[in-house]
Amino acid sequence: MQQPQAHSSSKRPPFSLAATISAIHSEMRWKMLAYLANGEGRMVNELAAAGRCSPNAASRNLAELKKKGILTIKRRLPAFR
Numbered sequence: 001m002q003q004p005q006a007h008s009s010s011k012r013p014p015f016s017l018a019a020t021i022s023a024i025h026s027e028m029r030w031k032m033l034a035y036l037a038n039g040e041g042r043m044v045n046e047l048a049a050a051g052r053c054s055p056n057a058a059s060r061n062l063a064e065l066k067k068k069g070i071l072t073i074k075r076r077l078p079a080f081r
Contacts, residue, residue, distance in 0.1 A: 015069065019068055020068070020070065022068075023064065023065055023068040023070050024065075024070070026061070028051040028052065028053050028057070028058075028061060029051070029061050029065060031050050031051045031052070032047045032050055032051040032058065032061065032062070032065075033065070033070070034050070035047060035050035035051075036071070041074055044058050044059055044062065047062065
């Protein structure tokens with residue numbers, strides 16, 4: 001499995017504290033991010049179990065975290081940026 005890689009700083013927009021707090025405000029998102037904290041990509045079903053939600057809800061929340069720049073998708077596996 002390919003390890004998540006950091007993007008170069010020229011490609012990554014700077015994090016806004018307010019936007020980051022807004023993106024991780026829910027307990028479900030926090031639990032999914034904690035599960036990803038070791039840097040390995042995970043399947044949506046695994047993240048749904050960690051967040052105690054349905055796979056559909058996990059997918060929607062992961063998409064929002066990706067849109068806000070907190071996650072990247074590598075080889076179709078969500079991973080911390």
